[in-house]
Amino acid sequence: PSERIICFLATNYHQYLSIFLFFFLNFTYKHYSEHHESLKLCSNTMDSSPEDCDWLLYPVEWFMFGTVVCSWTKIYFQRSELYILSAVLRAVMTLFLCSVSQGLTVQVEDMRIRATYSQRKRIPITEGFLEVKDGGKWRQICNEEWTEMNSRVICGMYGFPGVKRFNTRPYKLLAKRRKKNYWGFSVNCTGNEANLADCKLGREIELKGNSTCGQGMPVVVSCVPGRAFAPSQPLVRLRGGAMIGEGRVEVLKNGEWGTVCDDNWNIRAATVVCRELGFGSAKEALTGARLGQGIGLVHMNEVECSGFEKSLTECYFNRDALGCSHEEDAAVRCNVPAMGFHTRLRLSGGRNPYEGRVEVLAEKNGTLAWGTVCSDNWGTMEAMVVCRQLGLGFASHAFQETWYWGGESSADTVVMSGVRCSGTELTLDQCLHHGKHIQCAKGGGRFSAGVSCTQTAPDLVLNAQVVEQTTYLEDRPMYALQCAQEENCLSSSADKADPTSYRRLLRFSSQIHNNGQSDFRPRAAHHSWIWHECHRHYHSMEVFTHYDLLSLNGTKVAEGHKASFCLEDSNCDEGIQKRYECANFGAQGITVGCWDTYRHDIDCQWIDITDIKPGDYIFQVVINPNYEVAESDYTNNVMKCRSRYDGQRIWMYNCRIGETFIS
Numbered sequence: 001p002s003e004r005i006i007c008f009l010a011t012n013y014h015q016y017l018s019i020f021l022f023f024f025l026n027f028t029y030k031h032y033s034e035h036h037e038s039l040k041l042c043s044n045t046m047d048s049s050p051e052d053c054d055w056l057l058y059p060v061e062w063f064m065f066g067t068v069v070c071s072w073t074k075i076y077f078q079r080s081e082l083y084i085l086s087a088v089l090r091a092v093m094t095l096f097l098c099s100v101s102q103g104l105t106v107q108v109e110d111m112r113i114r115a116t117y118s119q120r121k122r123i124p125i126t127e128g129f130l131e132v133k134d135g136g137k138w139r140q141i142c143n144e145e146w147t148e149m150n151s152r153v154i155c156g157m158y159g160f161p162g163v164k165r166f167n168t169r170p171y172k173l174l175a176k177r178r179k180k181n182y183w184g185f186s187v188n189c190t191g192n193e194a195n196l197a198d199c200k201l202g203r204e205i206e207l208k209g210n211s212t213c214g215q216g217m218p219v220v221v222s223c224v225p226g227r228a229f230a231p232s233q234p235l236v237r238l239r240g241g242a243m244i245g246e247g248r249v250e251v252l253k254n255g256e257w258g259t260v261c262d263d264n265w266n267i268r269a270a271t272v273v274c275r276e277l278g279f280g281s282a283k284e285a286l287t288g289a290r291l292g293q294g295i296g297l298v299h300m301n302e303v304e305c306s307g308f309e310k311s312l313t314e315c316y317f318n319r320d321a322l323g324c325s326h327e328e329d330a331a332v333r334c335n336v337p338a339m340g341f342h343t344r345l346r347l348s349g350g351r352n353p354y355e356g357r358v359e360v361l362a363e364k365n366g367t368l369a370w371g372t373v374c375s376d377n378w379g380t381m382e383a384m385v386v387c388r389q390l391g392l393g394f395a396s397h398a399f400q401e402t403w404y405w406g407g408e409s410s411a412d413t414v415v416m417s418g419v420r421c422s423g424t425e426l427t428l429d430q431c432l433h434h435g436k437h438i439q440c441a442k443g444g445g446r447f448s449a450g451v452s453c454t455q456t457a458p459d460l461v462l463n464a465q466v467v468e469q470t471t472y473l474e475d476r477p478m479y480a481l482q483c484a485q486e487e488n489c490l491s492s493s494a495d496k497a498d499p500t501s502y503r504r505l506l507r508f509s510s511q512i513h514n515n516g517q518s519d520f521r522p523r524a525a526h527h528s529w530i531w532h533e534c535h536r537h538y539h540s541m542e543v544f545t546h547y548d549l550l551s552l553n554g555t556k557v558a559e560g561h562k563a564s565f566c567l568e569d570s571n572c573d574e575g576i577q578k579r580y581e582c583a584n585f586g587a588q589g590i591t592v593g594c595w596d597t598y599r600h601d602i603d604c605q606w607i608d609i610t611d612i613k614p615g616d617y618i619f620q621v622v623i624n625p626n627y628e629v630a631e632s633d634y635t636n637n638v639m640k641c642r643s644r645y646d647g648q649r650i651w652m653y654n655c656r657i658g659e660t661f662i663s
Contacts, residue, residue, distance in 0.1 A: 104201040106187055108132040111196060113158060113221055116174065124337035127166055127222040130154060132183055132196075139183040142205060142213035143220070149191035150199070151221050156271065156281025157195055159245070159337035160223035168220070175217040182212040192307035194267055194281050226278055226337060236276055236312050238332065240292035240516070240632045242393035242455055244426065245279045245334035248291045251299045251312065256656075258299035260312075261324035262287035268307040269315060270332040276311050280335035292632055293326035293515040295461050295657055303330075326515070341389045341427050346370070347451065349405030354392055355452035357402040360428065362415040370408070371415030372448035373428075374440035375400040380627040381423040382431065383451040389427050392453035395630045397523070403446035414444035423634065457632040458592070459516030460623045462639045464655035467621065470509040470600050471643075471652040473609075475502045483534035489560060489604035493611055505606040506650060510545065510562075511570075512623060513595040516632050519579065520590040522567060523628045540567060540588045546625045547607045549643070550618040557617070560607040562598065569594040614647040619655075 115128035131138045151163045186202030193199050205212065237257070238247030249260045270282035298321035305315035343361070350356030358373045383395035418434035425431050478485075478499050485494055490503060497503070514520050522529075522540035529538040544567070547560035566582035572594035580589040590596050598605050607619075619641040624631065631637070641655035 106185075106196050106199050106201055108134050108183075108196070109136070111154075111157075112138075113154070114138075116170065123340050124159070124225065126160060126225045126337075128220065129171070130219045130221045134183060137181060139181050140218035141183050141187065142216050143218065144213060144216040145186040145202060146216075146219045147189070150187055150189045150219075151223075152191045153189045153193045153196060153199060153281070154221045155223035156275070157335055158223065159280040159335045160225060161275040161278055161280060162224040164222050164224050166220060166222035171220045172217055180209070180212065180218065182207060182218075192268055192271070194271065194283065234276060234311075236273055238273075238277065239294070239635070240459060241331070241333075242388075242457070242632070243333075243391060244388065245274065245277075245336040246291065246332065248289070248294055248329050248331045249273055249312070250294060253297075253299045256296060257658075258297035259294035259326060260303060260330040261298050261301040261321055262328045262330040263302045263324065264304060265330040269303045269305040269312065269330075270334075271307055272305045272309050272312050272315060273332050274334035277334070280337075282332050282334055284333040286331035286333065287328070289327050289329040289331075291331040292329075292459050292517055294329050295326070295515070295636060297321075298324045298326070298329075339426075342391055345386065345389050345428060347386075347390065348407035348411065349402070350450075350452070354454065355405075355450070357405045357407040357448050357450045358386055358428075359407060359411045360416050364413070364415065369413075369415075370411040371413045372407070372411060372444050373419060374414050374417035374438070374442065374444060375402075375447050375449040376417065376441060378419065378449040380630050381421045382419050382428070382449070383453075384423050384630065385421045385425045385428050385431060386451050387453035390453070393455040394453065394457040394632060395451055396454040396457075397452045397630075399450035399452070401446060402448050402450035405450060407448075412445055412448075414438055414440045414448070419449075454518070454630075456517035457630055458514050458518050458520035458590070459632045459636070460520060460590070461513050461515050461636050461657065462621055462623055463511040463513060463595070464639050464641070464657055466511040467508050467639065468641060468652050468655040470507075471650065472507055472600070473648075473650055474505045474507050474606075476505055477502050484603050486534050487532065487604060489606070489608070491558060491608040491611060494608065502610075503608055504610045506549070506609050506619075507600045507606045508652075509600040510598045510605070510621065511595050512590065512598075514590040514592050516592060519592060520567070520629060520631075522588055526585075526587070537566065538585065541628055543626055543628075544624065546620075546622040548620045548622075549607055549609060549612065550620055552616060552618065554618075558607050558609050558612055560604065562604050567596055570597040571595055609645070612645065614645050617643045617645065619643045619652060 110133035112131050112133075113125055113128045114131050115122070115125045129140060131140055133139070148163055155161075155163050182205065184205050184207055186205060187196070187199050188202045189196075189199035208214075235252045237250050237252075238245075239250055241247030250257045251260060265285050265287055267282050267285045270285035274280060274282045300312070300317040300319075301321040301324050302318040303312065303315050304317070305312070309315050345361070346359050347353070347356030348359050359370045360373060361368055362371055363369075364371065378398055378400050380395055380398050383398035387393055387395045415438070416428070416433055417438045417440045419428065419431050420433070421428070421431035478494070478497055478501050481490060481494070481503060484490060494503060524540060526540075529540050530542065531538055543561050545562040547562065548556050549558040551557055567588040567590055568580045568582045568586075569578035569589075569591050572578055572591065576591065576593040578594060579591045580587055582588060600606075621639045623637040624634075625637075627634065636658040639655060639657050641652050643653075644651045
């Protein structure tokens with residue numbers, strides 16, 4: 001009937017409640033009308049009164065839930081057998097709606113930290129009035145019920161690890177002079193929330209214009225900036241992430257880095273990691289090796305944090321990682337400060353936003369102008385920094401010619417040259433470069449530096465145990481090493497050696513895994529591979545690995561190298577299909593989850609130690625030594641072993657990857 005009034009409320013749980021109420025009343029009305037033909041349902045309108053109705057519905061109260069205003073329908077019955085049912089229903093609805101209202105979270109359109117005029121040019125903004133946007137207008141929050149836990153959540157959202165004290169006097173003076181427009185609610189945060197939207201909505205505040213917050217003032221938030229909070233040598237690090245503040249979580253224990261199993265991994269544990277490293281709260285707690293698989297031991301399992309620990313190592317965890325593999329490595333994505341790095345660099349002329357000529361905003365004749373970067377010695381490390389600065393992930397290629405990308409002619413002038421990056425810099429101008437003294441032999445223009453970026457990258461890791469278990473010595477005659485000598489796989493003394501003499505070779509197998517998120521492919525296209533007639537095969541990468549024997553002080557005493565004449569999937573993890581095979585000059589590469597094995601009996605899979613004296617040495621293998629192919633992590637491309645040579649035999653022991661080597 002048209003008289004029936006039901007209030008359908010705006011939020012989901014209110015809708016479900018109202019729909020339930022609607023159908024309940026409809027059923028009850030239908031049931032009783034069949035037995036009581038005179039039963040009449042009507043609404044609280046001008047042309048009807050309770051005396052005329054058997055069942056009257058009318059809205060009598062208004063409630064504010066968040067920013068949604070709705071009416072709550074009360075129910076009255078004339079007939080005694082229905083009144084009791086109505087009263088019980090009203091009581092249940094009252095209790096339910098009251099409990100729901102206390103569980104509401106903060107819902108606003110936007111939020112900002114508004115710095116004072118003297119602080120607005122500072123980057124990042126760490127202190128200022130907190131404002132929320134609601135109903136299209138920016139509003140302040142009264143600080144009468146504001147807590148440090150609330151500020152902790154705000155700072156975490158903006159990429160800062162903690163809260164610090166501030167001078168309230170200038171803010172009180174500013175607040176007195178400004179017209180205020182307060183938001184109508186207080187906020188209750190526990191301090192563990194990742195976002196203000198996760199905090200509970202507090203009590204409603206009566207809005208009275210400038211006198212709304214009579215005993216207080218607008219909320220001011222002051223955050224600890226950047227790495228000031230992070231320890232100089234943290235016990236936790238991030239690896240394999242495409243962006244600043246993200247990566248696989250690794251923990252240092254007994255001098256060796258290991259991973260964290262993702263059992264029970266959650267946003268609280270992730271936030272502890274982020275704050276420990278000087279970032280804000282965690283945006284995501286990632287499981288299932290989403291940012292690549294680690295190597296070595298799994299140090300922590302079933303981690304449980306309160307969210308307030310200073311370090312992940314202070315959380316409860318299970319040291320027993322049985323059943324955990326690197327397929328379950330935990331990772332994080334952290335909130336990082338808005339530094340505005342991307343505003344000083346751009347890619348121009350590319351086919352998509354992930355590629356193009358690199359252009360830098362630099363000072364020229366007293367004004368800021370866009371210009372290009374000299375491509376002399378421009379390589380993967382420099383491209384990595386560019387992609388990271390722009391928030392585009394990893395570099396897939398570094399280009400020394402960009403004539404095919406037509407950038408803006410007004411930006412053709414070279415404004416940066418001599419760029420040398422280690423790969424860890426946050427911005428290109430943090431790399432070594434010539435400064436104002438531009439030197440570019442190629443002259444820029446068509447030879448300006450360019451990049452292409454990608455969200456995923458491979459990650460090659462050598463199996464140290466295989467090297468340790470397969471090492472042995474072989475004395476091989478020179479006449480059997482002619483092809484190897486042509487490819488410079490012997491020491492320089494072999495050039496003058498008698499053809500009937502022998503060379504002593506330190507042989508071993510290498511098993512190289514791709515633990516990254518994309519396939520490892522040679523940089524050179526198939527048509528540009530180099531043919532070697534002696535071995536009768538192509539080299540897709542002229543130098544794929546370096547093999548070195550070092551003295552204990554790090555001096556190189558013998559060396560070898562291995563060209564990638566065949567990059568293929570020798571074996572793969574269960575469920576992964578091989579994609580690359582060298583037979584019939586097929587495509588070369590290493591699939592994610594697969595590995596390429598270079599057996600000990602292959603030519604050049606050795607170091608020539610003929611001229612080496614007995615003693616203790618360090619054996620070192622470096623994969624992708626010239627950074628020809630971009631990877632998500634280069635620190636695990638190095639393997640070192642202790643070795644002892646007595647003139648007849650050699651022992652290889654304590655082989656470790658990357659920074660875990662113990663001398």
